[in-house]
Amino acid sequence: MRRAERRAGWPSAATPDRVCGWGGGKRVAVWRWLPPDTDGLRAGLGADREPGWPGAIPRGCGRSYGDAAQCSGGLVVSTSRFDELRLDPDSARLTAGAGVTLARILPECLRHGLVLPVVPGTQHVTVGGAIASDVHGKNHGHAGTFGRHVEALGLVTATGELLELTPETPGGLFDATVGGMGLTGVIVWARIRLARVPSAQLAVDTDRTGSLDDTLALLSEPGGPHRVAWLDLLGPGTGRGVVTRAEHAPAGEPTQVGDKGSAARRARAVIPPGWPAWPLRSETVRAFNALRFARAPRRERGRLRGFSEHMFPLDAVAAWPRLYGRDGFLQYQFVVPSGAERTLEQVIAHLRRARIPSFLAILKDMGAAGGPPLSFPVAGWTLALDIPRRTDGLQGALARCDELVASAGGRVYLTKDARLRPEMTAAMYPRLAEWRETRDRIDPDGIWRSDLALRTGLVG
Numbered sequence: 001m002r003r004a005e006r007r008a009g010w011p012s013a014a015t016p017d018r019v020c021g022w023g024g025g026k027r028v029a030v031w032r033w034l035p036p037d038t039d040g041l042r043a044g045l046g047a048d049r050e051p052g053w054p055g056a057i058p059r060g061c062g063r064s065y066g067d068a069a070q071c072s073g074g075l076v077v078s079t080s081r082f083d084e085l086r087l088d089p090d091s092a093r094l095t096a097g098a099g100v101t102l103a104r105i106l107p108e109c110l111r112h113g114l115v116l117p118v119v120p121g122t123q124h125v126t127v128g129g130a131i132a133s134d135v136h137g138k139n140h141g142h143a144g145t146f147g148r149h150v151e152a153l154g155l156v157t158a159t160g161e162l163l164e165l166t167p168e169t170p171g172g173l174f175d176a177t178v179g180g181m182g183l184t185g186v187i188v189w190a191r192i193r194l195a196r197v198p199s200a201q202l203a204v205d206t207d208r209t210g211s212l213d214d215t216l217a218l219l220s221e222p223g224g225p226h227r228v229a230w231l232d233l234l235g236p237g238t239g240r241g242v243v244t245r246a247e248h249a250p251a252g253e254p255t256q257v258g259d260k261g262s263a264a265r266r267a268r269a270v271i272p273p274g275w276p277a278w279p280l281r282s283e284t285v286r287a288f289n290a291l292r293f294a295r296a297p298r299r300e301r302g303r304l305r306g307f308s309e310h311m312f313p314l315d316a317v318a319a320w321p322r323l324y325g326r327d328g329f330l331q332y333q334f335v336v337p338s339g340a341e342r343t344l345e346q347v348i349a350h351l352r353r354a355r356i357p358s359f360l361a362i363l364k365d366m367g368a369a370g371g372p373p374l375s376f377p378v379a380g381w382t383l384a385l386d387i388p389r390r391t392d393g394l395q396g397a398l399a400r401c402d403e404l405v406a407s408a409g410g411r412v413y414l415t416k417d418a419r420l421r422p423e424m425t426a427a428m429y430p431r432l433a434e435w436r437e438t439r440d441r442i443d444p445d446g447i448w449r450s451d452l453a454l455r456t457g458l459v460g
């Protein structure tokens with residue numbers, strides 16, 4: 001693969017690299033730049049740029065599944081040196097550099113009876129990445145998205161200006177940055193409101209369900225705010241599953257998790273590079289799913305688990321996407337509004353008919369949509385499906401799913417996406433024009449762009 005060409009006006013410290021999304025697959029040539037601090041970032045961006053400059057995009061841990069954190073032939077701005085962390089337990093506030101990961105933040109917080117109100121399904125994401133994707137957790141109906149808890153953030157714009165933004169800042173730039181996929185500038189720090197919790201342990205209720213309808217019914221019942229269902233879409237019926245609903249255990253509960261309750265989750269295994277894809281076939285995953293279903297308790301109440309252990313199950317195996325081999329996998333995550341449950345069935349049935357296997361399927365309920373125009377959640381249901389990229393007929397089958405989702409008033413999640421087209425993006429994100437207006441004001445030369453943004457038409 002050819003290296004990306006170095007352009008005049010680029011920071012001299014940028015070095016050639018190849019990157020891809022968490023779903024793996026083809027790597028693209030970029031120049032990676034690791035600014036030493038905010039001043040270095042500002043100085044680098046303020047330099048003269050030649051016409052036709054190929055653009056730049058911030059990158060955190062690269063846990064977005066597709067092409068959101070890369071810009072082919074352009075500059076990838078790594079944020080790992082924005083790493084200061086200040087916790088104020090009295091006011092329950094955290095000020096963190098944008099490159100700090102949740103894996104670093106959570107143990108600090110939990111030790112003081114505090115927690116980030118929203119965490120995604122992995123601890124290996126940065127504060128900047130969590131804001132730029134406006135991530136949601138298993139408790140969306142209860143806590144909303146990550147961005148709802150951000151009080152203020154520092155943003156370095158295309159001209160190297162440093163702005164402090166709050167939800168009240170006129171002009172909509174705060175909301176355009178939250179969920180804005182790095183396309184308004186580099187977030188360098190954020191102040192976040194934390195939640196007080198009685199313990200670092202969760203009390204988890206588990207139920208096995210026989211069908212999609214049972215799963216939806218159970219996820220609609222009262223119970224702990226952290227709720228999620230694993231579905232076995234390779235097994236019999238319409239999607240038997242395992243539902244968990246969890247809440248923080250009261251203080252003083254006998255601990256079943258030792259001091260692991262407040263620790264970061266450590267990987268117990270790592271998939272080595274070059275792992276072949278052949279062991280991961282429908283037959284083997286079907287057998288694994290059957291075992292997983294059979295081993296789950298039929299009905300269990302109040303089992304104590306460590307916060308990170310329960311919230312980040314996939315972090316137990318490092319580099320797990322290598323299981324899919326060189327071609328990697330796609331995650332198709334979409335949301336449909338309440339009342340459109342039939343669309344969930346239609347998507348599942350359509351993929352089955354087209355013989356598209358979903359090796360991992362996760363269903364969650366979502367609460368009301370938030371303020372940011374590109375934020376993903378809609379009150380209803382979100383389903384995330386992991387599918388090997390090398391599956392015959394995949395693109396056509398997912399294009400039909402897009403139509404089903406869009407006509408139900410739903411949308412595909414940008415941070416997981418690797419294939420959505422501009423027409424569908426505009427149909428699914430009706431406030432795109434409003435977002436573009438704000439973005440074009442702050443970056444009229446279109447410096448910030450990613451492969452995702454160009455492919456989906458977020459930017460021209």
Ligand SMILES: Cc1cc2nc3c(=O)[nH]c(=O)nc-3n(C[C@H](O)[C@H](O)[C@H](O)COP(=O)(O)OP(=O)(O)OC[C@H]3O[C@@H](n4cnc5c(N)ncnc54)[C@H](O)[C@@H]3O)c2cc1C
Pocket residue numbers: 022057058059060061062063064065068069079098099119120121122124125126127128129130132133134135136137138180181182183185186187188314415416450
């Ligand atoms: C196992 C797993 C489980 C997941 N579960 C969930 C889940 O439950 N809910 C959910 O919402 N998401 C989930 N995700 C997705 C993940 O939370 C998001 O993709 C998140 O944005 C990744 O953060 P990152 O630091 O890796 O960002 P990257 O992947 O590096 O970047 C993601 C986007 O953020 C932008 N960005 C990164 N840093 C900055 C910055 N400092 N300033 C401006 N823009 C920036 C990038 O340009 C890019 O557009 C999951 C991902 C994995 C791998």
